[in-house]
Amino acid sequence: MPKIIDARVIVTCPGRNFVTLKIVTEDGVHGIGDATLNGRELAVAAYLQEHVIPCLIGRDAHKIEDIWQFLYRGAYWRRGPVTMSAIAAVDVALWDIKAKLAGLPLYQLLGGASRTGVMVYGHANGQTVDDTVAQAIKYRAMGYKAIRLQTGVPGLNSTYGVSKDKLFYEPADAALPTENIWSTSRYLPTVPELFATARAELGWDVHLLHDSHHRLTPIEAARLGKDLEPYRPFWLEDVTPAENQESFRWIRRHTTTPLAVGEVFNTIWDCKQLIEEQLIDFIRTTIVHGGGITHLRRIASLADLYNVRTGFHGATDLSPVCMGAALHFDLWVPNFGIQEYMRHTPETDEVFPHAYTFSDGELHPGEAAGHGVEIDEDLAAKYPYRPAQLPVNRLEDGSMFNW
Numbered sequence: 001m002p003k004i005i006d007a008r009v010i011v012t013c014p015g016r017n018f019v020t021l022k023i024v025t026e027d028g029v030h031g032i033g034d035a036t037l038n039g040r041e042l043a044v045a046a047y048l049q050e051h052v053i054p055c056l057i058g059r060d061a062h063k064i065e066d067i068w069q070f071l072y073r074g075a076y077w078r079r080g081p082v083t084m085s086a087i088a089a090v091d092v093a094l095w096d097i098k099a100k101l102a103g104l105p106l107y108q109l110l111g112g113a114s115r116t117g118v119m120v121y122g123h124a125n126g127q128t129v130d131d132t133v134a135q136a137i138k139y140r141a142m143g144y145k146a147i148r149l150q151t152g153v154p155g156l157n158s159t160y161g162v163s164k165d166k167l168f169y170e171p172a173d174a175a176l177p178t179e180n181i182w183s184t185s186r187y188l189p190t191v192p193e194l195f196a197t198a199r200a201e202l203g204w205d206v207h208l209l210h211d212s213h214h215r216l217t218p219i220e221a222a223r224l225g226k227d228l229e230p231y232r233p234f235w236l237e238d239v240t241p242a243e244n245q246e247s248f249r250w251i252r253r254h255t256t257t258p259l260a261v262g263e264v265f266n267t268i269w270d271c272k273q274l275i276e277e278q279l280i281d282f283i284r285t286t287i288v289h290g291g292g293i294t295h296l297r298r299i300a301s302l303a304d305l306y307n308v309r310t311g312f313h314g315a316t317d318l319s320p321v322c323m324g325a326a327l328h329f330d331l332w333v334p335n336f337g338i339q340e341y342m343r344h345t346p347e348t349d350e351v352f353p354h355a356y357t358f359s360d361g362e363l364h365p366g367e368a369a370g371h372g373v374e375i376d377e378d379l380a381a382k383y384p385y386r387p388a389q390l391p392v393n394r395l396e397d398g399s400m401f402n403w
């Protein structure tokens with residue numbers, strides 16, 4: 001058996017913080033998994049270091065399912081983003097090892113390729129509608145077949161998704177949370193205007209998406225969905241918080257705009273009702289926050305029964321390790337929808353050399369054995385951890401709101 005003899009947590013900040021778990025077996029094969037939880041990185045690092053790693057030493061790296069169940073059931077305290085990100089890191093590192101030992105790219109172990117490439121969407125953003133559409137035109141020229149449009153809201157200093165960097169967006173911008181101001185009434189009219197201009201300029205041969213970042217009530221979301229129907233969006237993302245899964249019934253009753261949700265979910269229990277009642281069209285939970293490949297596979301299989309497709313989260317805080325693993329999953333999963341692809345900084349790409357490549361609006365995980373992503377530990381050590389938290393939002397009258 002490939003016995004686990006060492007496991008270590010690597011925290012590095014090549015432009016932003018990433019937590020990576022490296023597991024090493026007796027015969028020298030190693031695997032890595034992403035454990036990054038934006039703004040709460042060290043909680044996962046400590047969970048792994050103090051509570052998980054001691055349990056891994058001496059185990060058979062091939063027993064992925066048994067180790068998953070051990071960590072999930074064995075903790076007694078189930079679910080939650082910290083626990084599930086830690087389990088995901090172990091799971092992905094073990095899948096990496098298994099595929100390396102088999103000498104195969106990971107997607108072959110999952111069931112082989114179901115498609116030739118993974119359609120991705122880019123994140124076009126700008127202060128004004130015209131700036132955003134100009135960015136979208138650039139994405140189109142780069143070959144993207146799907147583009148998410150985010151624009152500034154007149155009268156608000158900043159809003160989710162709008163930044164000075166155009167290929168990546170980094171919201172965790174300070175050691176303590178930045179305070180933003182939010183107004184739903186100012187925001188709501190901007191999106192249909194953005195989509196009308198985008199359709200006029202870009203035409204219909206491109207998928208357009210939008211993220212409301214959990215800021216609407218169900219009935220406001222229903223209104224936005226109806227207003228966008230003429231522009232045929234690919235999806236509206238995270239329109240309302242989903243702790244109460246039933247609330248999506250209200251949106252569903254009023255609009256045919258497809259709905260995507262779930263980047264903050266961490267288990268199948270967060271989306272069971274949403275899927276079984278067909279209240280959503282795309283599930284966004286990704287490998288690192290959803291318990292790894294082993295658990296995501298269960299979510300995707302349930303979703304497949306109800307015509308819900310995958311649309312994994314892929315912002316900059318999901319490390320190249322998560323992206324690599326997600327792309328193997330995407331290439332295989334029968335009910336694939338789309339994959340978010342926000343590029344990493346050149347420094348991040350250097351710390352995490354990877355086999356995945358982009359061309360013609362699609363990513364491909366590559367043919368390297370394993371998931372195809374490595375970490376350069378010497379380089380990683382040159383970028384020490386920097387405290388950074390996500391922003392918060394207040395309404396114009398000072399009330400705390402969802403960011």
Ligand SMILES: O=C(O)[C@@H](O)[C@@H](O)[C@H](O)[C@H](O)CO
Binds near residue numbers: 169263316
């Ligand atoms: O869809 C997305 O990419 C997001 O909603 C993220 O930008 C999200 O805000 C960050 O991943 C939070 O860490």
Ligand SMILES: [Mg+2]
Binds near residue numbers: 213263
């Ligand atoms: Mg989002």
